[in-house]
Amino acid sequence: MxxxxxxxxxxxxxxxxxxxxxxxxxxxxxxxxxxxxxxxxxxxxxxxxxxxxxxxxxxxxxxxxxxxxxxxxxxxxxxxxxxxxRPALKRRLNELQAAQIAQAGVGARRGPVRDALTLFDENAALLQAPAELVQALRERQWRRLFIDHRALWARARLELFGHALLEKLVTPYKSITAHVWVVEEGAAPDLGLSAEGLAPKPFLPLPVLGVPGWWPANEAPAFYDDAEVFRPRRERAGRRPEIIAM
Known part of the structure; x- marks a missing residue:
């Protein structure tokens, strides 16, 4: 290779x-x-x-x-x-995966916890940011997130963790989207991950090349008009409120 x-x-x-x-x-x-x-x-x-x-x-x-x-x-x-x-975080993910396998074995489907663990391991990004940015991301208010509050990104910290996500970015393209896990300031190195917290899949989608300063094309506001990439939030009947991991 x-x-x-x-x-x-x-x-x-x-x-x-x-x-x-x-x-x-x-x-x-x-x-x-x-x-x-x-x-x-x-x-x-x-x-x-x-x-x-x-x-x-x-x-x-x-x-x-x-x-x-x-x-x-x-x-x-x-x-x-x-x-x-990120050894503590990788070890915690492995502990939780192993515990799920010991409990339920390996079937045709992973189950909600193992599925969330896999999403985290493969495609997660860790975001620590001002509340205004987190709220705009939660609501998929892309212009508010990336244009109205653009200056606030100077106070944000976005760390890409998922190895499949990093692999894609060797040859970047506009639609690459991370599963964001919101991190509270002072969080433990393993983020206190638990099976209960992961099961609802509390991730937020973020097209990473929309982050200010990450891609020259996003200096033009029209970059964010692409609804195939920056998709509006869809409400579903009986939808439960999203849980954001802190």
Whole structure:
């Protein structure tokens, strides 16, 4: 495998750049993704995918052994970076996945908690922001979020966590959308995640290239007029109020 070019200067990759550049360089020199990640130390050991027994679930194996089966591809490259950069959060997700598997096994469907955990692991972004921005995002009021309150983004912190989300952004396109988890100031490194809090899937959709300063085209207000990307909130009969994780 040859890694595609990764621009570590972009706003979404810059927080990963120090470690990412180091691992990327080793892979380009011929190391496997697993071996390159292992040179950085960390809370787990990265092993070849073949180390995963045929009938053992991936998450259960990580929980039991402290080893992460890692394929030689871009998806697992970013997964490994998150284990290095956000170890407490990755470990908490794994604990919750393993607990769900121990309780219910692995069926044709994941169930609501495992489904939410997978969404978080693959596509989450962590947002700490002024209340006005959070409210506008909750209501899908895109022009209020990105134009009227544009200056407030200077006080926001958006961290992309999901490794599938990061993989997509190697070749960015307008419709890439994160599942946002709103973070309260002073939150624990594992965000206090629980099965009960995750089950309702309390995520908020955010087209990440709409974030001010993240994409040159969004300097034009008309950028946000694309209803295929910036979709209005749909109310459903009997809809329960959204729960925002804090």
């Amino acid at each position: 040859t890694l595609p070019a990764i621009d570590w200067r972009t706003p979404w990759f810059a927080p990963l750049a120090a470690v990412g550049n180091e691992v990327e360089a080793l892979v380009r020199d011929g190391a496997s993704v697993a071996d390159a990640l292992n040179t950085c130390g960390g809370p787990v050991r990265f092993v070849p995918q073949e180390a995963l027994p045929d009938r053992e679930p991936y998450e259960a194996f990580i929980f039991r052994t402290g080893c992460v089966p890692t394929r030689h591809n871009l998806h697992d490259f970013f997964n490994g970076l998150m284990w290095l950069l």
